[in-house]
Amino acid sequence: MKIAVTGLNNVDNPGPGVPVIRGIKDAGIENLKIIGLLYDALEPGAYMPDVADANYMIPYPSGGLDILLERIKSINEKENIDVLIPTLDAELYAFSKLAPELEQIGIKTFLPNIEQLNIRAKDKLFKFCEENNIAAPENILANTYHDLYKISSEFNYPVVVKGIFYDAYIANNFDEAAAAFKKLSDKWGFPIIVQRFIKGDEYNVTALGDGSGNAVGAVPMKKLYITEKGKGWAGVTIDEREIIDISKKVIGKLEWKGGAEFEFIKEAETNKFYLLEINPRFPAWVYLAVGAGQNLPYANVLLALGRKIEPFKNYEIGKIFIRYSWDLITDIKQFEKLTVKGEISHE
Amino acid sequence: MENYKISPNLAISENGFLFLPSTGESFTLNPIAIEIIEGLKSGKSLTEISAEIIKEYEVDETTLERDLTDFISQLKNYNLLEEL
Incomplete structure (x- = not known):
């Protein structure tokens, strides 16, 4: 099976591509080939061993959907991609629009539609929450x-x-x-x-909606270490039913299709949870959910392939992720291949 | 002295490491703090716990009461205690 994934930018504000790939690889699929789709020739995931088997540069969606589709078609002629998982906020509208055309050339996706993407947008979320009796600032x-x-x-x-x-x-x-x-x-x-402004601690949930109103899984996490950019550099799975229930309620109301991250704040004075944001894709910490017993990226692949799956019931509490940086040494020829030819293979 | 109930699910390791599963916070407790929490978990009153500590350690009642009040207020801040 060939699975293409974007977001291999494992930088200080990392994309979710590498952890999504790790989850899929952990499932032990036979004859699996991972194809990394890159917007920048220096996305670290393209050079990391045991991440993507082949990597291709693709154009930014802002340059036009036709150009993006043409490039994916040309990659697909060579690779015959079965499933494509976009993982970056900025590209989701484009891939959601392209989903029917991708399906025509045999590439399956499992993405929220434009209406779902719009409802959870930062400027519309409060209205949605108000209508559905969900606390939001x-x-x-x-x-x-x-x-x-x-x-x-x-x-x-x-x-x-x-x-x-x-x-x-x-x-x-x-x-x-x-x-x-x-x-x-x-x-x-x-x-x-x-x-x-609500004073309190931030909590996060990563979840996967099956598109019919059910949550396939949901894992809550509390950040233990936050970078200057506000990104979690370490975090722990926690036992907090309330934010799981709110996330499942949103998935139910929106009939959310695909991965998501829910950001909450617990008001210090009242201990009340407020929903701050819904990110329409898995977070960069999604591998913690895999480590805690819910392989949500692999479940996403199964859903894209049209398989029926049983929802996850449990996860391990007290599992920690600690991110780290690592200097990978490679040859300039690798960089040259990506820059000039737009592709690089580790096979 | 007021009496309190502590969450029975609160797990403390042998090393005195306390993890709060609902908030992800963790703390390191000294041996006396462990004794106080274990005492509360087994349903003892603060008066009983104080008496045991006084018997076991060289501490006067006033100092212990001050330290105990301080510790209890920290536990209350983290919503770990319920007043009975």
Whole structure:
């Protein structure tokens, strides 16, 4: 079987590709070939031994879906890909749109549709949560500086100012909010989301929806070490039923199809959980779920192939992941192959 | 002295390592802290636990009561105790 995976950028803000591949490899599929799809010739996963058997450069979706599809078609002529798992937020809309065309050339995917992707977007999540009685921090959407004046009538400072796709700043006064508004709108566009700041600890859940409203599995994690970029560099599986139940409720309401990460904050004062974000793909820490007994990436492959699978019932509590960095030495010829030919093989 | 109930599922290793499964937090306890928690787990009152510690260690009642109150308030902060 040939499985293509994106997101091999195992950098300080890692993509989920390498852990997704590790999970799939752990399942012991016979005659498995992993194909890494790369946006950058220096994505570490392409050079790591025992990750992808072959790697191909692909163009960014922002350059046009036709160009991306053409490139995948040409890779597919050579490789006959069975399943493709995109793992990066920015490419999911593109691959969700391309899913029917990929299916036509024999490539199966298991992805949320555009409507599902839109409902969980940062600017729409609060409305969804409000309608479904799920606690989420109140927000206002700002398209102009003038909109920022609403902050003082709606919330007390500090507030969280978030970009539509990525990044967030805590603003302690109007001037800081305006500075964050400028930075975020320059980088990510509009609207800017201004959210009530909730003081507390962050909790995460990785889960997999079967597309019919059922969660195939869900594993909660508490970060033990956080980098300057806010990424978990170590974390532990925990026993927290409430956030599993909320995640399953969202999967049920949205009939979520594919992997997801749910981000929560537990308000220190009230011990109440608020849903902060839903990321529409597995997180970079998904291998912890595999280590705790739920091989969600492999289950995703099975679902893509149309197999029926039994939901996971348990996971091990107290399993820890600790990420590390490692200098891999390789020859410039490898880099040259990827840069010039757009492909590299480890077979 | 008030009495408290501690979660019976709280696991402490032989080395005094305490892991809170609901929050992922972990703590290292000294031998006296282990005795206090084990005492609470077995349903003893704080008065009974104090009496045992005084018998076992060289400590005056005032110091022990101060330290014990301090420790109990830390456990309460982590929602590990319920007042009976």
